[in-house]
Amino acid sequence: MLDDETAFLGRDKCAVAGIGQTAFARDSGRSVLSLATEAALKALEDAGLTVDDVDGIVRADVDTVTPYSLAAALGVNNLSYWGDTGPGGVAPCMMMGLAIGAILSGQAKTVIAFRSLNGRSEARLGGSGQRVGAETVGGFGTYDEYYLPYGLLSAGQTFALMAQRHMLEYGTTAEQLGAVALACREHANLTPHAQMQSKPLTMDEYLSARMISTPLRLFDFCLESDGACAVVITTAERARDLRKPSVLISGVAGGAPPDRRAGMMFPVVTRQDMTDLGGRRAGETLWKRAGLGPSEIDIAQLYDCFTISVILQLEAYGFCAKGEGGPFAASGAIRRDGSLPINTGGGHLSEGYVHGMNHIVQAVRQLRGEADMQIAGAETCLVTGGPLPVGSSVVFRKAS
Template identity: 40%
Template structure:
């Protein structure tokens, strides 16, 4: 049964800063980039920034792992007179897609009219790639640090190796994810990586955490992205054609738990993205299946997790993600185009927000690499510690 609130909210504005290589946004501040992204989203929607009355964050309102996004500071900076809703999903990038569900919940409950979701990232003080090695030891990370598992990539390598062991997945599948993403970024002016990538170059890339080489890792970038959600009724009076929120879901099973930060899962979850239960709820709420999705914006912090999410979201059977990807299915013109914007592997890594922007542009029909006649877009967040999340957007009539 379709969710009773399907298509009652819509995304009406998206905005971003330029994307910078890690640390090169300095001397700009995190707040300055937040302000630019929100103002650009307001301009895109045809709204005054003073009409913003809600904030829906994720990652516990952290900008990366060292900076904080503070509603009061943003209000002061932009001259927003009053907010009636401000909240966040917990944990990290797993909540990026679900944050639009949080914004929608506020709107449907009558708590706010125009809700902004924003993420800003500046890796000048601390690289996200080594964050677990930088924190003080505690009962959880003390299991990881002595094993040299100092960053998300090292931890993901363990899950990737397990998938290879169980299902015969090859590194060629991970290479195809990287190459397909790079192909999609070649014609994007803002993309960080726009040089063609060959299979030979992939296998020559330095090994960082076996079986993951440098090209299996997402970019380390700075920048900010903002998205504005409102009711579908209000959206029809604004500048852009609304992109409807068909369904959103977040959460996850206890067996997935802290994900790659604890390694206590059974094989069903160990060699997965942790999204299966969320995917099932998302499709049930949307009243569609994977076969109805026209374009997938899959969170691609590491190439193997794209393979595993394709399984969890039903584009192929469990354990068949490797051959599915190697077949060319995720390329433009394939059975399910994935990340036409180049994703976090080649365009920019702003903790999932660029995927929401691309989903909106695909359904507006304004994407640089447009999927013909796209009606439904899937956006995912994570895989990371609970919550992981998914979002289905629909083109409006």
């Protein structure tokens, strides 16, 4: 963590100038490169820029589309910076950091950040059918050999264990998890492109849905989606002169939990406090870098791979005390008329699962004032990345 808040050189120096996305679907019928190309072209068009302006491309480590392939497909002739970050859903917030670093150090002027996946039709992230036929699993520094052979196979089962600990230690209830699912669904119902736009969800339906991995039920799980999102980042000064209102990147921070464990997702079960997220440390750094705190955040897009991850992040980022995430969610605070509307397009639970990137697109829409379910007067937005094994976060701010 930085001791001196002024040590961060990036506050409000760069902006998102353009956003783009494809449709979100169960089967896109297209390649991930085609999806990425469409999202990137729409983001450039939105910014009033062309492929000739692009000199940097950043992506998530798990994307199968490389920066070079996307540049080739777009016709980018001046690619001089690229990078990837992660792991997985942690990437989109950290991509903002890569872009800022490249731009402020003079390595790039206009950076595209993207995520593209056929997460339902081609490469399901939930574990279904994975690793069948593999000779052995784990090894090579993954430590998966301690987990997969037992049948601990997926993120959902891992978050189920975290949810159970939260229930045991703090009394968190199924209805409180359900409040997260319902809030996201209500927001999706008001968002035409959301995959669950036409499907309302009641608490009775939430509670009576089938159990997947106790205590998590069907609607505690996010969607599996095909789709792509892209954003264009440039200097705040240049963004001011472009087509759309500027949305500044006020701060970016990643964070690892104090109880560090090697490996990817599964070793969280060995942390002495299984529900303490790296996001807590990310938040502590983020607020210093952005120059504001949780009480000054108008809306938030919290990484909702599962309902429990929202509750844990409400605590980690300081919107409520540890253990009070359930009651906070159930209070209505996270709904559109609450004190901290979250996932204002429906989030991963109900809009679509583009591995965190749709949260950044939604943040920009809200701060421009052009969202489908617009939160009046929203000027600041927190976006968080995937909660395991480390956390990542960004504060976006409407340019004055």
